[in-house]
Amino acid sequence: MIEGGALVKNGHIQQQLNQQVPDASDWLALSLLPRLGAGRLKQWHHERRAWPQQWLEALSVPQRHYFLYLRHPQGHGQVLQPMLDWCTAESSRALLHPDHPAWPALLNELPDPPLVLWAWGNLACLEQPAIAIVGSRHPSSAGRHHAQAFARALAEAGSCIVSGMALGIDAQAHEGALSAEGATIAVVGSGLDHTYPRQHRSLQQRILNAGGLLLSEHPPATEARPAFFPRRNRIITGLSRGVLVVEAALRSGSLISARLALEQNRDVFALPGALEASLSAGCHALIRQGATLVTTPTDIIEELGGPWRASSIQGAENRPACREGGERQRAGHDPQAQRWLVLLRDGAVSLDELVLRSGCSVSDTLNALLALELAGQVVMCGNGWTLSAPSSESGAQTR
Structure with a gap:
């Protein structure tokens, strides 16, 4: 492993790090460092600390040594290059980072934004105003209908539909956007070369074929793990101006998403349901806590205003x-x-x-x-x- 002190001493690495801002390889290497908080890097980035000296000096000694190893030809070739090769294999793939022109500015508002995002598909989806639609993995037929119906109407109104490509409400949200020939983004809890769940391989391909976008903060070859999904939710809500919860039990990942959305100063919308239905209990709790009760897509559009205009879905009534x-x-x-x-x-x-x-x-x-x-x-x-x-x-x- 390459040793390093407060400053970069290896000539080859020094030459690579002479640029004024981190490049894609630098951001990727930083994202792989253990116990490095995204909040700290966000602060350094916005403070415009001098790269690389002040950034490297702020790292712990083990972190600095591992970073220098990753940026050395040996470490780069063994660790970083296989990941970067996945990006270069297709023109529709990219590694997004805070200095990338397509980086979503809304993510900078998060207290712990991802350091990088692996992208596959149409980056133009990130330019559209977005609505997240989340809910139960085991919805009722009514929930499936409403998720697809709201997604379709909101997509036709010009919104990009963001969800997690999970079973249930997530899948119906993507289906609704696809049926409207609208934009949709799937933020997944695995590497983009690992489809999870496996039965959504067809859905994933249809999202790509329709000009949608897949995003993940996990590098290729990363398999899905339970711990990844709550963290994934902060990106779903972070990309969006508002979050619609269709159906959710009192203890569910959807309520975690709603809480994250509130912390991120996003609008939260909830569909009411039958009083005796357990899948409505979470939505009712959100409404009691201040979420906006909605019964039609127009309710959301009128509440958000701006790019969403009620007139844009007049044709949706037919x-x-x-x-x-x-x-x-x-x-x-x-x-x-x-x-x-x-x-x-x-x-x-x-x-x-x-x-x-x-x-x-x-x-x-x-x-x-x-x-x-x-x-x-x-x-x-x-x-x-x-x-x-x-x-x-x-x-x-x-x-």
């Missing part, structure tokens, strides 16, 4: 109903809309029953219900979907 002949038709002008109203005129009907009666796919059924829900014609209840009061009147006239 979502596609069941597609026939390969053509999408809008619910407000489509005779298929009346078909759904007829199916619901006798009371609440579950999603499974609607799929069976309509002969449509689950995805198309959800799209149709979303269109009618946003148009104020149907509402969701404990047993499924039913006509809202205005739609009931119109439905009565058609019977």
Whole structure:
């Protein structure tokens, strides 16, 4: 291992470190140092301490020695280069760091931002205003519907949907963004070359193919570990202007995300649910603690304002109903809309029953219900979907 004192003495390393700011290899090496707090490095960076002298002097002796080893040709070749090779293997991969032009500025507001982020996909996603959508890994059918419906509407309004590509609500959030052909970012708790969970390999590929982005603070070849996911949540909320919790039990990772969001001065939104439902207990607790209760995507857009404008989802009130002949038709002008109203005129009907009666796919059924829900014609209840009061009147006239 290369020995080093307060200043870099190895000529080869000194030449590499003569730049005024750390480069990608420097940030990567710093991120691998044990027991080095991101908060300290953030402070040094913003204080514009002289690189490398003042930075290295502030490290402990073991940290300084290991950093110098990593920046020596031997350590660089054995440790750093295999990781960097993963980035250079494809043009869509990158190693982001605080001096990278694509580094998300919002992450600088975190008390403990990641030192680096491994990226795979479309970095332009980081330029869009983002909303995080989180919730249970074992949601109800209503939760799956709402996660996808809200993500779709918010994506169509110009928001990037951020989530963790986990089972349940996370996956539905990404699906909603993809169905709207919108931007989505998946922040994962493993190296980007390890898909977790494995059954989401197809979802991961579709996110990449659709111009989405995968992010991780863990280098390639890192397998998922339970301890990584709570830390991953701070990045999901840190990238976002607001966080929507769809369903969550009283003790869940989603409530950790909500707490992080509040600490990061982000807006927190929560969907209410049935009083007896355990998956609604966490959302109700958040609402009691000051989270904004929302029932439609417009509630979020109006609350945030700025880039999100209610007018940008006016067209979302006419979502596609069941597609026939390969053509999408809008619910407000489509005779298929009346078909759904007829199916619901006798009371609440579950999603499974609607799929069976309509002969449509689950995805198309959800799209149709979303269109009618946003148009104020149907509402969701404990047993499924039913006509809202205005739609009931119109439905009565058609019977």
